[in-house]
Every structure is written in C-alpha cells, then in structure tokens.
Amino acid sequence: MNGRGTADRAGHGADHGTGHGGPADERRRLLALPPLPPPGDPAALVLTDPVPPLDGRPCGKCGNPVGRPYRGMPARQEGYCPRCGTRYSLRPQLGEGELLDGGRYEVRGPLAHGGLGWVYLAVDTRLRNRPIVLKGVLNPHDDEARESMLEERNQMIAVSHESIVRILDYVHHRPGDGGIDADYIVMEYVGGKSLQEVLDETARGLRPLGPDEPLTLEHVARYGCQILDALAALHEQGLVHSDMKPANVIHRGTRVVLIDLGGARRPDGSARRAPVITPDYAAPEVRSGGGPTVAHDIHTVGRTLEELSGAAVDGAPGAHGTGLGHISFHRLVERATDRDPARRFSSAAEMSGQLERVLRELLSLRTGRPYNRPSDVFEPTPTLLDAGLGAVPGLENWRGRRVRDYRRTVTAPVLRPGRPAPSAVAAGLPAPLPRPDDPAAVQLRMPGPTDPRAVVRQLERLLGGDGPGTSAEVRLRLCRAHLAAREELPPEHTRDRGRELEGAERRLRETEAALGLAPDARPAPDWRIAWHRGLVRLAREEVGRAEGHFAEVYGALPGEYAPKLALGYCAEHRGEPERAERFYHAVWRRNPQQGSAAFGLARVHLARGDRERAAEVLDGVAPTSRHYDAARIAAVRIRAARLTPGPGDRSGGLPDWRGLAVVREELPGLELDGGAGVGPERTRLTAEIREWALDWIQRVAGGVREAGGAGAGAGGRGADGVWEEDRAHLAELTGELFGGGRGEPPTERGLRTLLSWSFHDLARLPGTTPEQHEHLEDCSNAVFPRTWFVRPGGRRDRRAGPRTTPRTNPRTSREPTR
Known part of the structure; x- marks a missing residue:
C-alpha cells in the first residue's frame, strides 16, 4: 500500500534479509517485539462498502483535482x-x-486504498488458497499512476x-466485462496490526x-530500530520512502514490516509526480515544496x-522506572525532528544505532541488568576518574x-571521597574516534606513543610536511x-x-576557523567540536x-555514555547530587x-553519608x-572509614x-603488591583500617563523647544505646586484622598494640625518609598502650611522662607482614 490514506487494516511484508550492526543473534533478541496472536480470517478485513x-x-493528464465534493454536491467517483x-x-x-492470471488469483474484495x-x-x-494482496492503480485511466506503480514494482x-x-x-x-486493462502487483499478505x-x-484503553x-517506551524503541533498519536498506538502494507513518508499518509476529512503498523515489528530483507525503509527519522543508x-x-x-511514545504508559516525563532513559529517548526524537535538516541524524543507520543504545539504557534501568554494547564513536579510556578513593594511601597520609x-582518644581522619579535579577529568574522558x-x-587509527608529549610531537609532524594538513x-x-x-x-x-592549555585552545580554534565558525559559536555544527569545547572549558x-557543551553532545548522541559521564561530573562538581x-x-x-561511573555514583552516596550504597555500587563493578x-x-576503605556525618x-x-x-573478610583477598x-x-x-577501627572501638567499648554529640554512658553510643548492637x-x-582470639573479642588495648606495630612497619618501608621514619616511630610509641615494663632495646618517647611510667613500645623488630 502507499500514499496518504494508506490502509489502516491488515498489511503485507516479508521475512528475509538481516538487520544492521552488532552480533546478529543478540541484536535480534534485543529488538524482538511481543508476539501478536495469529491473525483471524483475512476475509473479515474486506471492505463491504x-x-x-x-x-x-x-x-x-492535467493534474486538476477530480473526485472531490463541489459546492455542497457529493463527490463523483467516476x-x-x-x-x-x-x-x-x-x-x-x-x-x-x-480471476486473474488464468485463474491463479481469485479476488476476495478490497482492503483499502x-x-x-x-x-x-x-x-x-x-498454493492451497494462500492469502495474497493485489495492488493496482486507483484511477486506471491515469497513465502516470500506472508508470509509478511499475516503478514501485x-x-x-x-x-x-x-x-x-x-x-x-x-x-x-x-x-x-469490457472494463479497462490494468496491471497489478502481487504481494504477500501479512497478518498483524498496523502501528x-x-x-x-x-x-x-485496550x-x-x-x-x-502495555505499550512502553521499550516497545516504541524496538519499533523504531526495526523501521530504521528497513529504511537503511532502502536508502542503500538510492531510494527514500517519503511517507513513513504508523499506518504504513505492520506489527507481525515479533517484527515489523514496512508497507506501501508507492511513494518511494530517488531523492534526485527525477520523479515526475509530486511526492506522496502525509503532512502531519513530513519535514518542514518538504511541506514547503521541497x-x-x-x-x-x-x-x-x-x-x-x-x-507512539505519547501513547506509552511510561512516555510522560517523570514516568516510574525510566529514569534518564526517558530523557535520552526524547533527546533522540528532538534531534530527528529538528527543523534544520543538517542537524538531524545523517543516516537511518546512525539513528538506529543511537536508538538501540537508548533501548539498552531503558532496559538496564528497569531490570538492573547490564545491556552494554561498545560505542561506535568513542574510544574506551583506561583512565579511572578518581582521585585516590580506589588507591592505597601513601605515607603522606600520615x-x-x-x-x-x-596518646589518648584517637580520632581518625574522615575518608576523602576522591573527586578528581576538572583538569584531570578533561584529560581522562573518552576520546572520539576519528571520522x-x-x-x-x-x-x-594506528598505534602511537603513550607519552602525551611524544603524541604532540608525532601529530605536529603529521600535520606539517607531507602529512594531511587539512x-x-x-x-x-x-x-x-x-590537555593530557x-x-x-x-x-x-x-x-x-x-x-x-594554550596549545589545546589554539588547535581547537584552528579547527573552528577551518569550519568557518566563530569561537564558541553555538550550537556547534558537529558534536566533536562541542565535545572538545567542553574539554577545554573543564581544563580551565x-x-x-x-x-x-557536553549537553549539546548528549542531544546529538543520546545513546552514548561518554557525554553522560561528563555531565554527571559537572553536576557533581556544581553541587547537584540528584542530577x-x-x-x-x-x-x-x-x-x-x-x-x-561507579566511582562517581559512590561519591554521590558518600556525600549523603550512605556508606552501604556506595560500597554496593563498587562491589558491582564487573570482574572483567x-x-x-x-x-x-x-569498597573496603568505605566500609571501614570514618565519613562526614550526615x-x-x-x-x-x-x-x-x-x-x-x-572488611576483615575482604582485605586478605585484595590484589595488592602485584599479588x-x-x-x-x-x-x-592495614594501618589505615586499624586506625579507623581503633577510633570505632574506643566509642563502642570506652564510652567516648563525640564532639557536639551526646555522651556515651554505660550503655555505649550514648544513652540512646546506639552502640549496643556493635558491642x-x-x-x-x-x-x-583487629585482634582478639581464643573466644575473646578485640579490645582497645589490643588494637592499639596492632596499630603500633603497623606504624613501626610503615617506618621501615623502602623509600621512607629519615623524617618520615622518626615521625612514624613516634606515632607507634604514642599509640602503644600504657605499660610499666620496658623491654631491652625499647624506644622511649621523649615527650612521655616520668621515666617510671614511660609510654614505650616494647617491640624491637617485626617483619612488615601484618
């Protein structure tokens, strides 16, 4: 079927060919629609009037409208x-x-026009009365319509x-009966529902x-991907459909079928008839005569x-379960329907790729399971956007x-959440693949040096001399x-x-000048320009x-993760944790x-004081x-640490x-020191964790008063009994790790001894300066529990009290294995 007024009943289609992109089987499963029940008797669809x-x-012949009502008179059908x-x-x-073709095809009646x-x-x-569809011209006296039908064939x-x-x-x-000779296209019959x-x-309400x-955005995205795959095949043949709309798509089984290609034509202006379009769906430039x-x-x-999304149960803003997927979907629609043709997707394949990634986002947010596919436009980056949360602290920590x-109550420092500086993010975000x-x-695309300065020298040589200077x-x-x-x-x-930084800006300005752009002129004609503008601004x-600038990239590539990662960091830096x-x-x-992304999400939870959710996110990072x-x-550090109280x-x-x-169970299994x-x-x-544990056990067992908080009485954690379960x-x-043994729980005295040993081990690490060594030994002696006995060779704290009650660590030497 074709053109305006296309059949809104049963259609017809095919099951052959393959989709575009990705592992075929996985993609087919991803895009499969809910199977519709087998259609009923096709004869029920025949128009009785x-x-x-x-x-x-x-x-x-002349193009003058015929068959229209005139001055209140009904239209003449012939x-x-x-x-x-x-x-x-x-x-x-x-x-x-x-009967047609010598009795092979027997007509049951008209379906639509x-x-x-x-x-x-x-x-x-x-073929045992298999249903088929016959398509002829609407006006058999129209020679141009007949030629268009042959062209469609x-x-x-x-x-x-x-x-x-x-x-x-x-x-x-x-x-x-002496009627007019006519030609007919024979097409397979497709049972199903049009969109x-x-x-x-x-x-x-059905x-x-x-x-x-119920109809959801996930179904709509699947419809869109399958439609775009079919259009991509059409475009590869140098044709455009011209009249895509819900009535021209049939949902059959788990797939869709595009029908009515009567308006298909070459976009070179060679067609003799006016284009067949539906104004409500046509682009502005085509409605204006293009x-x-x-x-x-x-x-x-x-x-x-x-x-379709307007009819979906989760198509409204803020719909439950769609999260950012809803926004990404509508960003995609906004780009596809931009009034400027140059700002729409460049091809059906490009739009299909982005829509598929939006579908994966919708699915992952609803189910909690990953639906990943490598990006076609961004390189994976090895850089972790973290400033130390996932690293073992160095000696500078102390x-x-x-x-x-x-010497007395130990208050361990608050864990730093590890938000990287903007300049580090600018250098570590994923890089676009070259056009x-x-x-x-x-x-x-060929391997190059890893040192950033060597990369600069290599690219400068490539840009000059015999290289592609343009x-x-x-x-x-x-x-x-x-920037790197x-x-x-x-x-x-x-x-x-x-x-x-000046070098980075200069190269960006050169690119803008080559494209005829004013610096920072918005919107950027290419998302790559917007991306690099965002990087330079971050570095500044x-x-x-x-x-x-990153929001522009998100609008152009709503299915990609890189702009969302950048926007997440910007929102975090600007104090907008929900965004x-x-x-x-x-x-x-x-x-x-x-x-x-996991570390960024963990930082957001840490800022709220939600220790367990932050650790759970990091636990979910894939082993691969x-x-x-x-x-x-x-995750180990977060579970053991003192955080900023919420x-x-x-x-x-x-x-x-x-x-x-x-922490006690996880620490031995961590991949440290090369295994x-x-x-x-x-x-x-170990030293860092024991320091936090000592801070904790003092309050659990020692009745320590928190600054600005309620005092802890005999019940622990204050009169409200907050610490009772811990005790x-x-x-x-x-x-x-924490001491105790033979049925005895850890104690403050035992943890002080263990932390003292840890400080002593830190002082003996390779590369420790004399000043660090002395400081850590002093810390070791200070934290060691009070004792009346001094072992030979013990080191006395010079700032301790009288010699009769020295605050001394009796340990002389231990291997740094604890």
Whole structure:
C-alpha cells in the first residue's frame, strides 16, 4: 500500500534479509517485539462498502483535482475531468470472485486504498488458497499512476529486507466485462496490526500487544530500530520512502514490516509526480515544496516515535522506572525532528544505532541488568576518574599528624571521597574516534606513543610536511594531547601547564576557523567540536560552561555514555547530587565495567553519608573491568572509614560491626603488591583500617563523647544505646586484622598494640625518609598502650611522662607482614 490514506487494516511484508550492526543473534533478541496472536480470517478485513478517498485525486493528464465534493454536491467517483475532459474512475476495479492470471488469483474484495492504488485481498489457488494482496492503480485511466506503480514494482524488487514487504508476482488483467486493462502487483499478505491500530486501541484503553503487555517506551524503541533498519536498506538502494507513518508499518509476529512503498523515489528530483507525503509527519522543508530526502525520512520516523511514545504508559516525563532513559529517548526524537535538516541524524543507520543504545539504557534501568554494547564513536579510556578513593594511601597520609593525638582518644581522619579535579577529568574522558572521511583517519587509527608529549610531537609532524594538513581530526587529537601533557606536569609548574592549555585552545580554534565558525559559536555544527569545547572549558575549571557543551553532545548522541559521564561530573562538581546520580547511574547500570561511573555514583552516596550504597555500587563493578581491583579497594576503605556525618547520624560517621566484619573478610583477598601476600601496599592499607577501627572501638567499648554529640554512658553510643548492637557483636571481628582470639573479642588495648606495630612497619618501608621514619616511630610509641615494663632495646618517647611510667613500645623488630 502507499500514499496518504494508506490502509489502516491488515498489511503485507516479508521475512528475509538481516538487520544492521552488532552480533546478529543478540541484536535480534534485543529488538524482538511481543508476539501478536495469529491473525483471524483475512476475509473479515474486506471492505463491504469501499469508499474512494474523499479528497479525490489529481487528473492523470492535467493534474486538476477530480473526485472531490463541489459546492455542497457529493463527490463523483467516476466521470470526466472538468478541465481537460480525461476520463477517471476512483471505484475499485476488481470484484469478489474475479480471476486473474488464468485463474491463479481469485479476488476476495478490497482492503483499502492508498495514495495511488486500491489494495485487494485475494488467494493463490495454486498454493492451497494462500492469502495474497493485489495492488493496482486507483484511477486506471491515469497513465502516470500506472508508470509509478511499475516503478514501485522495480524498486521493491531491488530491496531485500525482512522488514520490507515482498513482491511475489506481477500480472496484467483484462476484465471480461469490457472494463479497462490494468496491471497489478502481487504481494504477500501479512497478518498483524498496523502501528496506527496499536495507537487507536491504546487510546481506547485496550492493550493491543496482549492483556499483560502495555505499550512502553521499550516497545516504541524496538519499533523504531526495526523501521530504521528497513529504511537503511532502502536508502542503500538510492531510494527514500517519503511517507513513513504508523499506518504504513505492520506489527507481525515479533517484527515489523514496512508497507506501501508507492511513494518511494530517488531523492534526485527525477520523479515526475509530486511526492506522496502525509503532512502531519513530513519535514518542514518538504511541506514547503521541497523533495523528500533521507533527512525527510529521518523526520518522519521521529514523528512516528513521538506519537507512539505519547501513547506509552511510561512516555510522560517523570514516568516510574525510566529514569534518564526517558530523557535520552526524547533527546533522540528532538534531534530527528529538528527543523534544520543538517542537524538531524545523517543516516537511518546512525539513528538506529543511537536508538538501540537508548533501548539498552531503558532496559538496564528497569531490570538492573547490564545491556552494554561498545560505542561506535568513542574510544574506551583506561583512565579511572578518581582521585585516590580506589588507591592505597601513601605515607603522606600520615604526614602532619600530631603524635600527641595518638596518646589518648584517637580520632581518625574522615575518608576523602576522591573527586578528581576538572583538569584531570578533561584529560581522562573518552576520546572520539576519528571520522572515517578525514584525510588522516588511517594514520590516526594506528598505534602511537603513550607519552602525551611524544603524541604532540608525532601529530605536529603529521600535520606539517607531507602529512594531511587539512585534517580536522589531527588538530582535535592535538588538542586532547596538550590537555593530557598538561595533566602530566606537577601543579607547581604553572607556566608549562599554561602553555599546554594554550596549545589545546589554539588547535581547537584552528579547527573552528577551518569550519568557518566563530569561537564558541553555538550550537556547534558537529558534536566533536562541542565535545572538545567542553574539554577545554573543564581544563580551565569553567565547569558551568563545559556542561553546556557536553549537553549539546548528549542531544546529538543520546545513546552514548561518554557525554553522560561528563555531565554527571559537572553536576557533581556544581553541587547537584540528584542530577549527578541520574547520569552516573544510567552509565553504570548499562555497563558495570565503567569504573568511572561507579566511582562517581559512590561519591554521590558518600556525600549523603550512605556508606552501604556506595560500597554496593563498587562491589558491582564487573570482574572483567580494568578498574575492578580499584573498586574492591575503595569498597573496603568505605566500609571501614570514618565519613562526614550526615543528618541524623548518631555514630559520628563511624561504621558499624557489619561493615568491619566484611572488611576483615575482604582485605586478605585484595590484589595488592602485584599479588604478593605481603608488601608496602598491604602494610599501608592495614594501618589505615586499624586506625579507623581503633577510633570505632574506643566509642563502642570506652564510652567516648563525640564532639557536639551526646555522651556515651554505660550503655555505649550514648544513652540512646546506639552502640549496643556493635558491642554485642565484637566477637565477630576476632582475627589477625583487629585482634582478639581464643573466644575473646578485640579490645582497645589490643588494637592499639596492632596499630603500633603497623606504624613501626610503615617506618621501615623502602623509600621512607629519615623524617618520615622518626615521625612514624613516634606515632607507634604514642599509640602503644600504657605499660610499666620496658623491654631491652625499647624506644622511649621523649615527650612521655616520668621515666617510671614511660609510654614505650616494647617491640624491637617485626617483619612488615601484618
């Protein structure tokens, strides 16, 4: 079927060809729709009173409208053109029982009419009365309509795709009653529902996909991907559909089938007839008189998705369960229906790829399971956007600690959440893949040096001399290389860092000038320009302006994770935790290997004082991720640490016994020191955890008053008994990490002894300076529990009390293995 007024009943299609992109089987399962029940008797769809189009049709010779109502008079279904006198007939030309092709095809009746022709139900008598569809011209006196139908036949034969209707035969028919000779396309019959029927039934409160299957954005996205795959096959043949709309798509089984290609044409203006369009779906430039193009087809799909999403149960803003997926979907529709054709998706394949990724986002947010697919436009980055949360602290962690603070009540420092600086994020975000049509695309895809300065030198040589001096991609990569080289320099090298930033800006300006753009002119004509503008603004710590550029990239690529990662960081930096959580959560749910998103989400939870949710996010980082070990370290530190107390936190930001019990079990299995059982990293992390544990056990067992909080009485954690459960489970922590043994729980005295040993081990680590060694030995002596005895060789704290009661560590030497 074709054109305006296309059949809103049963359609026809095919099951052949393959989809585009991705592993075929996985993608087919992803895009599969709920199977519709087998259709009923096709004969029930035959029109008992077929009515020609009420708006008439152009005359086949002069183009004057014929068959329209005139001055209150009903339309004449057949007659002569009042302008040129050419005969016309808009009535169905085939009646029930009429035979074609020597009796092979028997007509059952008309199904509907399209823009150019009537569509009839028939059966193939040679194949056990298999239902088929016959399509002829609407006005058999219209020679141009006949030629258009022949053109449609040739076009449809050239396209082979499972979601495009399939032609079975072509027949010439001479009626026995002296009627007009006519040609008919024979197409397979497709039982199912048009998407217009899906919309209509949904509007009436019905569930066209099944009693337990309401229409959702996930269904709409699947419809869109399958439609776009079919259009991509059409576009590959140099054709455009021109009249995509819900009535021209049939949901059959688990797939859709595009019908009515009567308006399909080449976008070169060679068609002799006016384009067949539906104004409500057509692009503005086509409604204004322009010819259909690929950009027009993109617009019609966008309008189709927009209408379907309006009927979906989760299509309204803020719908439960869709999260950022809802926003991503509508960003995609906005780009597809942009008034400027140049700002729409460049191809059906590009739009399909982004819509598929939006579908994966919707699924992952609803189910909590990953639905990842590698990006086609961004390179994976090895950089973890973290500033130390997932790393074992160095000796500088204890620099500046006052020795006297270890003598009585130990208050361990609050864990730093590890938010990286904007300049570090600018250098560590994923990099766009080079455009395939860039002059230097081949060179840029080859392995290069890892040192940023070497990269700068290599690219500068490539840009000059005999290299592709016109390459925008080389300049953009130089921009990123300068940002990376800047981040390699120490913070105190301000002049050199400034030069690198100037180099990055210069290369970006050169690219903008080559494209005829004013600096920072918005919107950017290419998302790559917007992306690099955002990177440079981040490097300048202009986070608000960077966020605007990254939002442009999100609008252009709503299915990609890279702009969402950047926007999550911007929101986090600007103190908008809810927005940051939405972006980080969407990325992490879809791809648990994305460590940067997991760490960002963990930081958001830490800022709220939600220790367990932060640790659970990091626990969920996939073992196959390069950031898995860092995530495990961070989760252990979070469970043991003193955090900034949140509202209503009566524990002063300290953990509970459950978290410490997990730490005791997890610490031995961490991949530290290259897999060795002992080493500097394990020594430092053990010291940090024991310091937090000592802080905790003093309050559990010692009745310590928190600054600004309620005092702890005999019941612990204050009169409200906050610490009672922890005290009851102290024995659960018995072991090498926290002390205790033989049925005895850890004690403050035991933990002081263990922490003293840890400080002594830190002092003996390779590379420790004399000043660090002395400071750590002083800390070791200060934290050691009071004793009246001094072992030979013991080191006395010079700032201790009288010699009769020295505060001395009797330990002389131990291997740094604890």
